[in-house]
Amino acid sequence: MQAAVTEDSKEIFVEAMEEQEELPTAKKFKWKDRIGLVDVLAQECADSGRKFETVFNSIRISQFAYYASKMPVKQKSKLKKEVQEKVKEILYVRESADVGDVVRVPKYKDNPLLGGYIRDGHKLVEAVITKKEIIASSYRYTVKRISDGQVQKGNGHMIKSIVSRAADGQV
Known part of the structure; x- marks a missing residue:
């Protein structure tokens, strides 16, 4: 006990x-x-x-x-x-912009000599962000242009302005 x-x-x-x-x-x-x-x-x-x-x-x-x-x-x-x-x-x-946001980006086209992209004119076009990933502490975006449906890739500097957010219900 x-x-x-x-x-x-x-x-x-x-x-x-x-x-x-x-x-x-x-x-x-x-x-x-x-x-x-x-x-x-x-x-x-x-x-x-x-x-x-x-x-x-x-x-x-x-x-x-x-x-x-x-x-x-x-x-x-x-x-x-x-x-x-x-x-x-x-x-x-x-x-920073999120997937689904409508943004304004410069229109890029393929560069046949050096590879990659070159700017096609100075006008900005609207595009929808389809993919956002972090590479080396910076964002890499994939956007689909609304006007012609082409896909282009770039970093945050490619995005010049955010037209509307996906959360606003605009897209």
Whole structure:
């Protein structure tokens, strides 16, 4: 009987010790979920358009770190830099054209001498994006011209403007 009680008490004691090891013994700043905080701050900055400081003060940081009020200045500046990079990335993805969007592109034709494409005139034609893929951290688009149905490929510089979004129900 006592052996069973001691085994159970040992297990409870070990679990309690593991929980105590998770909490920092000294009242020092320590991360719980740094990446989660960066994501939350970046989403809020991108959605509302507010600066880092105002968003940082409006979000409860104690969910992401122990003793958040004791965050060192160095940690905060690194966090700010990461959040700003993430915000730029989020805004870039939001601004880029998606599959199904109607865009204006220069009309290209095949180059028989060198291969690839050359520009056919200076007028822009409307096209629908059929495929979007990421190659080496940049987008590569495949578009189908509305006027003649030809397919052409290019990067984001090929797209001069977005006429209508697919989400708007225009396409």
